[in-house]
Amino acid sequence: MVDNGAQNEFADWRWQLARAPRDWPSLAAALRLSPSEIERRQGAAERYPPLATPYYLSLADLDDPDDPIRRQILPDPAEIAPAWTAAADPLGEQDNSPVFGLVHRYPDRALILLNARCAVHCRHCLRKRNWGRELAWSQPRFERALRYLREHQEIREVILSGGDPLLSEDATISRWLRALAGLPRVSSLRIGSRLPVVLPQRFTDEFCAMLGESPGAWLATHFNHPRELTGEAGAACRRLLRAGVPLVNQSVLLKGVNDRAEVLRELGLGLLRIGVKPYYLFHGDPVAGTRHFRTGIRRGLEIMAELRGTVSGLAIPAFAIDLPDGGGKLALTPDSCVGSEGGAPCFKGLGGRVYRYADDDPEPRRQKPEAGG
Numbered sequence: 001m002v003d004n005g006a007q008n009e010f011a012d013w014r015w016q017l018a019r020a021p022r023d024w025p026s027l028a029a030a031l032r033l034s035p036s037e038i039e040r041r042q043g044a045a046e047r048y049p050p051l052a053t054p055y056y057l058s059l060a061d062l063d064d065p066d067d068p069i070r071r072q073i074l075p076d077p078a079e080i081a082p083a084w085t086a087a088a089d090p091l092g093e094q095d096n097s098p099v100f101g102l103v104h105r106y107p108d109r110a111l112i113l114l115n116a117r118c119a120v121h122c123r124h125c126l127r128k129r130n131w132g133r134e135l136a137w138s139q140p141r142f143e144r145a146l147r148y149l150r151e152h153q154e155i156r157e158v159i160l161s162g163g164d165p166l167l168s169e170d171a172t173i174s175r176w177l178r179a180l181a182g183l184p185r186v187s188s189l190r191i192g193s194r195l196p197v198v199l200p201q202r203f204t205d206e207f208c209a210m211l212g213e214s215p216g217a218w219l220a221t222h223f224n225h226p227r228e229l230t231g232e233a234g235a236a237c238r239r240l241l242r243a244g245v246p247l248v249n250q251s252v253l254l255k256g257v258n259d260r261a262e263v264l265r266e267l268g269l270g271l272l273r274i275g276v277k278p279y280y281l282f283h284g285d286p287v288a289g290t291r292h293f294r295t296g297i298r299r300g301l302e303i304m305a306e307l308r309g310t311v312s313g314l315a316i317p318a319f320a321i322d323l324p325d326g327g328g329k330l331a332l333t334p335d336s337c338v339g340s341e342g343g344a345p346c347f348k349g350l351g352g353r354v355y356r357y358a359d360d361d362p363e364p365r366r367q368k369p370e371a372g373g
């Protein structure tokens, strides 16, 4: 017999967060790991604490060690390999943060880090350096960020990010949306959230309606594998669309998760089916603790070549990298490379400058101290 009480609880996003295993013993138990596996992964779990919603955990195949859901949430000893622990912030976000919680890397765009909390700790995360930190947005900090946006009229797009910005309280999100809607030169607002994938229960009709009231708001989500395209995820996306929030998807190319053309083909087609446009497929940035997920750019380009002509162009995202040292985001095609230096491919970035992209740099830059608020 179906237990309606348990079903109702499972459909409640606050219950999902309250019941999410957020320490290593709880996650290891939920994934039914053996004592030797627990011990082998202990160091990585201590360095980067695990977290997963019961919903996302329910998608994992516990009997398959290569399961793509499991790989995205399970600490891996490779995360603490010594040669790769240096590049915590390769995109230089801390260096480009003129006021608390705001990153201004590209002239026309600004990123607001609304919080540092997530519903799931994705092992490939670009900002895993921030896990467990608190972003304390006081009133003066809020006003300083808005003043910065007002004074920098070249900013035409604001990206709400985190952590996951949609884990903030409704009142906080609504306050930001109203404030940003009052900036006449800002024509688009992108909300970067993985909640449609890991906590679709968050998208109640009321919550979607609140997001839909914000003019120019898009939601950029982060599906990596077709197994994440569940009935719940599809229903959440449809509610967002009905409320007037267009959706795009930004995947990361992850070794052992989605680094095959057939997986990305199925993902792209499945996304279209629920009204989400595949937008970007990012090559993994050289972030500390994520090296084992990187495929190398050449592999990414091979996959893109396999996709071309075998599936509708609508289902194919742009394959992109973030160039180091502020060189910008660059969409790559098989002929993008303008040479190589020391075995690493080179690409033309912002201002026509040529950037060497270390596909697998044995000596990443040293970590800088975290900037204070």
Ligand code: SF4
Pocket (backbone or CB within 6 Å): 117, 118, 119, 120, 121, 122, 124, 125, 126, 127, 128, 162, 163, 164, 194
């Ligand atoms: S939800 Fe986004 S910010 Fe949070 S851990 Fe996953 S990738 Fe990182």
